[in-house]
Amino acid sequence: MKIAKPTRRQVLAGGIAFSALSVLGSNAMADDGPVRWIVGYPPGGATDTIARLLSAPVSSKIGQTIIVDNRPGAGSSIAAAALAKSRPDGLTVMAVDNGTLIINPVAYSNLQYDPDKDFRPIGLYAEVNILLAVGKDQPYKTVAEFLQQAKASPNPIAYASPGIGSPLHLAMERLARDAGVKLEHVPYKGMAPALTDVLAGVVPSIVIDYTTAKEVIRSGDLRPLAVFSESRLAALPEVPTFGEQVLPGFSAGAWQGMVVPHDTPDDVVDRLTEALAFALQDNGVKKRYDELGLGIPASSAPQAFSKRWQDDKAILQPLIRELGIKLGQ
Template sequence: MSPRFSRRALGTSIAALPLPVMAQAWPTRPLRWVVPYAPGGGSDFLARTIAAAISGPLGQTVLVENRPGGATVIATEAVARAAPDGYTVLSADMTALIINPAGFRRLPYDPIKDLKPVCTTATFNFVLAVSPTLAPRSVAELVAMARAQPGRLNFASPGIGSPSHLATERFGRNLNLTLTHVPYRGGAPAVQDLVAGVADAMFIDYASGAPHFEAGRLRPLAATAPTRMSLLPDLQTLAEAGFPGNDIYSWQGVMAPAGTPDAIVARLGAAIRAAVNDPAVADRLRAIGLTPLPGDSASFAALIQSETAIWGTLIRELGLVLDS
């Protein structure tokens, strides 16, 4: 019997039980929360903060397991193949749910068929920043330079297909700019060259940019989310700077294996939303540049659909192949 068939068969047997009984009995043992990134980063901090907050209300420990590698594919496939019993969940972001499905020719999971949205948790804020050696001190001046010198501006990113890269492409297309994308092998070397003036600009996540903003090693020009960031309250958004329609932010939520009973998904989602809405938890998230995003299963599904229309379409138009 194949693993996929076994999982589906188990899902069928679980679904056959009365859902109220399932929800009341669950959980009876610790939960496993799989994070597709290494310990110490923003995704790990987010999962561990929420896991600690929901362990008490659920009456069971929520164990965070880091499974980095394969551009989130390793962790995502593992959860997609897990038993749909509510004891294994995934920190899922736009890389796992939108970028990979659009850019991989061969992907060992289907985000719609193999996974089930539980809830959203937070957004990761991005900032359009430039090297302090660059003359522009506003988005308007940067755009004017790009128009006057097509291809002159080098935009760094952590790699091809990263949210930073896609933000660069979308920004350039929306404003009819010719920008030169320079992909790096990860965020650290990209930021290092931006600070050194080797690269000119970057859509950088707040956590990576914050120390350099404070020290004056990078110049932030605009926040890229629809609203201003609490940690940079004086920084305009792109829309406020006169360039609407360029909202760019990354987000994260929780997914369970397809077939997980709705009653369990609802109970787990409610516990996570309560944690994210808790002022102490929300303050911890905001302190590292995250914005709490408490949403239910339906709103998460709608977010995936709307973001796929934007980023999935862009990836296909660019002809990006991420598993070459």
């Protein structure tokens, strides 16, 4: 059987049709495989826990399987570098925080990604509430007493944190600066060893997230003095804010959100944003957030995320430079 050769017009028409399909394909979220949700911290931590919690309702909304891919190391910068190299097709997303987007670009001298150029926000999905607390045998009953002693004592009061340059460390540095007191930072490699030493009386105070602290607060082994959020936590209604007690208008905290590669098309971003908002309305998610002491952001829209990102960047990056914090190459 003789097969007729296509005419030049047919070839051109076919090429145009193929190009059109290619354009359509580039603007649509790929649906031929699972979505990889990169987490820059080990399994079992707060960031991993929240991502896994949200992955089920997000998956049900987009109709695709989500696989959490833990890539810990260098304050989430290893994971962020992997995202920056990923295809912008909606099949790779990442959990990010203040450290990934704001702290690392100043604290690391040879970062393999640029948040502003490489990433596009999908939405905020968690407010990580933090607080100042002391061991049960410490004399401080209120944050006012704590700061008064810090001002009066010739030796600064020591506080533990999960690490140099962490959002929690920077919150305490802002507090010390704004309150006009000197505090001694005792950094640890993670929250668990920091808490262990505070409970043992090695360090008198700690800046800690409520998710980690809740059990020892309930047991009475750790006494919360004040929360860094703008309003009191529902889980700790008796604990005042810094704004109420000593510094009107003062607040600080950590947050988490989702980003994708920068060139991800608008309709893919819209689809993921819608799925994230859907997940945050899930009753199971809300209940678990309450148990963990997490806050749901007032808005999970990309625009709100971008504003929070840039607002905190304007506060934190000058502070990091002022403190001379360097975390590695």
